[in-house]
Amino acid sequence: MVRVAGVRFKNAGKVYYFDPDQFEVKLNDNVIVETARGLEFGTVTMEITEIKEDDVVQPLKKIVRIAGEEDEKRHEENEKKKSKALNLCQEKIEKHGLEMKLIDVEYTFDNNKIIFYFTADGRVDFRELVKDLASVFKMRIELRQIGVRDEAKMLGGIGSCGKSLCCSTWLSDFEPVSIKMAKVQNLSLNPTKISGICGRLMCCLKYENDVYMELRKGLPDYGEKVKTKDGMGKVVDTNILESKVKVRLYTNEKDDDGEQKLGTDIYTYKKDEIKRLGQHKKHNNSNTNTNNILEEVDEEYIDELKELIKE
Known part of the structure; x- marks a missing residue:
């Protein structure tokens, strides 16, 4: 130990x-x-x-x-110098015509180095900028490119829930989030509804995922054929939290293609009141490739997410 x-x-x-x-x-x-x-x-x-x-x-x-006291005083002085350093660096960025967004600045405690954090769409040649900044600050300069999630964490903001962002208030590490978590929780796959202000999938999709995964066990999939006390039917909706399934029952009639017709009435059953017939295995196998793609979605930009949803 x-x-x-x-x-x-x-x-x-x-x-x-x-x-x-x-x-x-x-x-x-x-x-x-x-x-x-x-x-x-x-x-x-x-x-x-x-x-x-x-x-x-x-x-x-x-x-x-x-x-x-001396240490705390030095730390406070370093914090006060940040605003001036940001303004000066922004001026130099505009002077050099660089396509980068300055996010934050940080002085090391011993004033040996100053670190500037920025975001950019691609690689940025900032060698001349570093030389320019070094001649002004007279210390080591480091420019560090960060991602959009780190940007949100540094800047803070208000989420769609109306509260301060989790990442900027208490969430110390980013955990992998996938679109499958939204599907398990029956959320809309509209990117604007399941993405945070950073443009990535919301971190809170992860919070209740384990509970939903446990409650979802034994529940049939949408479109699955099941047996009920009232006869055979097809699943049209599921309520994971209440463990209930909505079913349309088959009639004795057939359509022009020879498929059994479904009644217009919708019946609600508890999970233990229906029997799965095994078709869900075939259904899952036929979508293996799609599901694998969705599970691998992690830290993707929203544009890529839209393309996955179209597929």
Whole structure:
């Protein structure tokens, strides 16, 4: 077992493990830690805990010290300088005519490096921009291209639910989200309704997916032939949360193609009141390729999602 303390550098950011060494840090303590980028200012979000060695990436870096007044003052000064740095960088971007959207800036605690975050449709040749910025700031410059989800996390906003974005308030890591999750929950496959402000599938599709998958077990698919106490019928709708199935019963008549006709009345049955006849296996096999494609949809742009839905 290894003693670790969890430290976070940004709101809703990832929690990193550090060796507390001789310091008895507590929750919400500000600390100075050693990272690959040098010394950083962070906040303890997980008190000292013993975890398995396999859960730790070795070597584990140490907490250098608990932040004092001077450390907190320097951190505040770095935060105040961000606005000016953003404006200056934006001017340089326009000067060089680069197609990139500046999102955020970050000073390292020791003022050894300044990092600019941006988004762009493709690769950007910013070598001349870096030289220009280095001559102004007199420190190392790093330009880091991020994705649209990271952009939403940094900028924040309001989701379709009316609340602040999960990614910018409490969600520390992005989990894979697929369009199959929307299908399992009987949601509309309209991209505008199942995508967030970042243009990707909403993270909240993942939250209840396991529950829906469990409740969906044993329920027939749409269009499946089933046996009921009132006779044979065809499934026209399912209610996963209530475990109910809506069915149109077959009549004794046949249409011009020799297929059995369906009655106009719709009957509702509980899951244990119907019997599946096995046709769903054939139905699923015939759509194996399509389902595989849908399951693989992960972090895709909405334009690609639209093409999948058309198929």
